[in-house]
Structures are given as structure tokens and as C-alpha cells.
Ligand SMILES: Nc1nc2c(ncn2[C@@H]2O[C@H](COP(=O)(O)OP(=O)(O)O)[C@@H](O)[C@H]2O)c(=O)[nH]1
């Protein structure tokens with residue numbers, strides 16, 4: 001089902017390379033083309049997910065110092081497409097002024113960035129829907145940005161508990177998640193959910209399966 005778009009997306013993401021890191025929105029590359037942003041509380045596995053999806057071991061540095069990266073990090077896929085690693089949030093040691101800064105910048109990014117095709121939100125499957133995660137879901141819904149939740153570290157739970165978490169978040173999104181909001185299980189460690197995530201991201205980035213190019217003109 002996921003195969004063609006997922007495969008083409010895998011290839012596109014394999015070519016991801018670090019482009020730049022910016023401390024504020026106005027330093028982002030011109031608002032053209034399409035980008036997919038990744039958000040999540042610190043330590044939920046965002047860097048690991050980006051590395052897994054791009055098939056690269058150290059593209060996004062997996063950090064043992066949560067909250068250190070307060071920049072938007074841009075990875076270029078091709079001339080018109082990007083991934084954006086948003087600053088982790090919810091880390092107590094981040095200063096109040098920095099937090100206030102992101103409480104302005106993040107909703108502004110969701111509201112104004114025309115290139116933003118979708119937001120991937122990482123939530124630790126063991127304790128999803130924390131306050132700031134719900135805030136971000138509300139912001140994305142208000143801005144009309146398609147949302148895809150990855151319930152990360154799924155390997156930490158058994159099948160039954162995974163299904164419970166999935167149901168709970170799915171219900172929450174149906175009520176609060178805006179028109180386009182979905183959720184899936186994910187484990188970077190076990191390569192679980194990677195294909196599904198590729199298909200979603202590929203859809204957002206307008207990825208066309210390699211062989212289907214001339215079908216439309218027929
Ligand atoms: N068990 C398990 N641990 C993970 C997984 N993904 C990330 N981690 C661990 O969670 C910690 C934080 O991961 P990282 O990707 O740096 O999270 P970030 O702060 O959200 O970017 C690291 O110790 C990772 O090894 C996963 O799928 N399964």
C-alpha cells in the first residue's frame with residue numbers, strides 16, 4: 001500500500017543534507033517550495049526519527065543534553081524541498097526568555113510559513129499528550145497545518161499498551177486535531193512505522209513514485 005510513494009520518499013530523504021541552523025524565523029530560507037517540520041519535547045526521539053527516516057546515522061545529532069538545540073535546523077532534500085528540525089520544548093532548564101521567544105515564534109511559523117506542508121509531532125508513547133504537546137496540536141489545527149503524530153519509542157511497550165496509546169491519541173486528535181491529523185506507532189530502534197511515515201511525508205512533499213511519471217499524460 002505504502003510502497004511506491006514510501007520508496008520514492010526514502011530515496012529523497014536519503015539525500016538529505018544539513019543546510020543551515022537559524023536562531024529565529026526571519027533567518028529561514030526564502031518561503032518557497034515545500035517543507036516538513038519535526039517538533040517534539042526534548043528527549044522524545046526526534047533526532048533519532050529524523051536519522052531513521054533519512055537512513056543516516058548522524059544527520060540530526062541525537063543528543064544526551066536535552067534542550068541544547070534551540071535553533072531551527074534545515075535539511076535540504078532537493079532544490080525545492082526541505083526538512084526542518086524545530087527546537088525541542090518542555091525542557092525545564094531552558095530560560096524563561098527563550099521559552100517566551102519560542103511561544104511567539106512557533107505559532108508564527110505554523111501560521112505564516114507557506115512552504116510548510118505538514119508537521120510531524122513526536123510524542124513518547126509512554127506519556128503522550130502532555131500540556132505543551134496539546135498546545136502545539138491546537139496551534140497546528142488553528143493554522144490549518146496537517147499534523148502527523150509519531151508515538152515514539154513504541155518498543156518500550158507491549159502490543160496491548162501500544163494499541164491503547166494509539167487509541168487514546170487517535171481519539172484526542174479526532175476531537176482537537178483539526179481537519180488533517182493522524183497518528184501512528186513508531187520506533188527508530190526497531191525500524192517500526194518507518195514506511196508509514198515515509199508515505200505521509202512523501203504525500204506532503206509531493207513525492208511522485210519513480211515509475212508513474214508518464215501515466216498522467218497518457
Ligand atoms: N528504546 C528506544 N529509545 C529511543 C528511540 N528513539 C530514541 N531513543 C532514545 O531516546 C533518547 C533521546 O533520543 P533523541 O533522538 O536524542 O531525542 P530528541 O531529544 O527528541 O532529539 C536517546 O537516548 C535515544 O537513544 C526508540 O525508538 N526506542
Ligand SMILES: [Mg+2]
Nearest residue numbers: 047061062063
Ligand atoms: Mg534532538
